[in-house]
Amino acid sequence: xxxxxxxxxxxxxxxxxxxxxxxxxxxxxxxxxxxxxxxxxxxxxxxxxxxxxxxxxxxxxxxxxxxxxxxxxxxxxxxxxxxxxxxxxxxxxxxxxxxxxxxxxxxxxxxxxxxxxxxxxxxxxxxxxxxxxxxxxxxxxxxxxxxxxxxxxxxxxxxxxxxxxxxxxxxxxxxxxxxxxxxxxxxxxxxxxxxxxxxxxxxxxxxxxxxxxxxxxxxxxxxxxxxxxxxxxxxxxxxxxxxxxxxxxxxxxxxxxxxxxxxxxxxxxxxxxxxxxxxxxxxx
Numbered sequence: 001x002x003x004x005x006x007x008x009x010x011x012x013x014x015x016x017x018x019x020x021x022x023x024x025x026x027x028x029x030x031x032x033x034x035x036x037x038x039x040x041x042x043x044x045x046x047x048x049x050x051x052x053x054x055x056x057x058x059x060x061x062x063x064x065x066x067x068x069x070x071x072x073x074x075x076x077x078x079x080x081x082x083x084x085x086x087x088x089x090x091x092x093x094x095x096x097x098x099x100x101x102x103x104x105x106x107x108x109x110x111x112x113x114x115x116x117x118x119x120x121x122x123x124x125x126x127x128x129x130x131x132x133x134x135x136x137x138x139x140x141x142x143x144x145x146x147x148x149x150x151x152x153x154x155x156x157x158x159x160x161x162x163x164x165x166x167x168x169x170x171x172x173x174x175x176x177x178x179x180x181x182x183x184x185x186x187x188x189x190x191x192x193x194x195x196x197x198x199x200x201x202x203x204x205x206x207x208x209x210x211x212x213x214x215x216x217x218x219x220x221x222x223x224x225x226x227x228x229x230x231x232x233x234x235x236x237x238x239x240x241x242x243x244x245x246x247x248x249x250x251x252x253x254x255x256x257x258x259x260x261x262x263x264x265x266x267x268x269x270x271x272x273x274x275x276x277x278x279x280x281x282x283x284x
Contacts, residue, residue: 031061033093035133035145038100045268047109047158054103054149058133060093067092068101069134069142075105076128080115083107093135103131109155123189124154156264158274159192159219160185163256164226166282171247176233180256183226186219193218193263197229199276202255203245209233210258255279 035058044051060066068091075083083105093099112120119125133145162183170177178201186192194217200210209231217227245252256278263270 030137033058033060033135047156049108050153052105056101057098058093058101059098063095065092065095067136069136071103072132074130077125082111124152126152157187163278174236176235178231180229180231181226184219185224189221190265191218191221194260196261199258201231203252251281251283253281
C-alpha cells in the first residue's frame with residue numbers, strides 16, 4: 001500500500017475502531033433479564049380440547065431493547081411429552097421495562113387415550129409445563145431462563161345418550177304426539193344440565209317430523225336419568241300410511257337427528273351444543 005492510500009485509510013480505520021469500542025462499552029454492563037409466571041388461564045375448554053395460556057413477565061433493566069429468540073415449551077402428563085414446540089420469535093423486550101409475554105398451549109383430549117393406563121377414565125389430570133425463555137443478548141449471546149409450572153385440569157366427557165322407547169300419547173288422522181324416552185348416562189363428576197332439544201325424526205328412511213323442545217333436565221354426576229321429549233308429527237303431509245304404521249305397533253327403523261345443549265357448570269363450558277345421531281329399531 002502506498003503512503004498516500006495508507007494516510008487516507010488510517011483515519012477511517014480509527015473511526016471504526018473507536019465506534020466499535022463505544023458499542024462494546026455500551027454492552028459491557030448488560031444485565032441479564034429476569035422472568036416470572038404471572039398466572040395460568042383457560043381460554044377455551046370443550047369435550048375435545050383445552051386451550052391454556054401462561055402469562056409471563058420479562059423484566060429488562062438495560063437501556064436497549066432485547067430480541068426474544070423464542071419460547072421453548074414441553075407439556076407433560078405423567079412424564080409423557082404431549083405438546084412441545086417453539087413460539088414467540090420476533091418479539092422484543094422493551095428497554096428499562098417489564099414486558100408481558102403470552103404462551104398458548106392446546107391439548108386435545110383424544111391424546112390422553114394414547115397414554116398407558118386409565119388416565120382417560122379419570123375426572124382430571126395433573127400436568128407439568130417446562131418452559132425456557134430464550135433471549136439474544138449482546139456480547140453474552142443466547143441466554144435462557146427456564147422454569148416449570150405444575151397444575152391440574154378437568155377432563156369433561158360427553159354423555160352417552162340412547163332412546164329407550166317411543167310412546168304415542170295422541171293419535172288422529174291429522175297429527176300424532178309422540179313421547180321419546182331418552183336415557184342419559186353422565187360419566188362426569190359434575191351435574192349435567194340439558195336443554196334446547198332440536199330434532200328431526202326419520203322413520204324407515206323418511207322424515208316424519210322435526211321441531212324444537214325447550215324442556216330442561218338435569219343428570220346427576222356419575223348417574224343416569226331418563227328424560228321425556230315430546231315430538232309432534234304432521235300426519236296430513238305424511239299420508240294414511242304413517243297413521244297405519246303408528247297404530248299397528250310393528251317394529252320400525254328410526255334415526256333421530258339434531259342437537260341438545262349441555263351445561264356442565266364449568267366456566268367456558270356452559271352452553272355446548274352436542275350433535276345427536278341416534279339409530280335403532282323400535283315400535284310405537
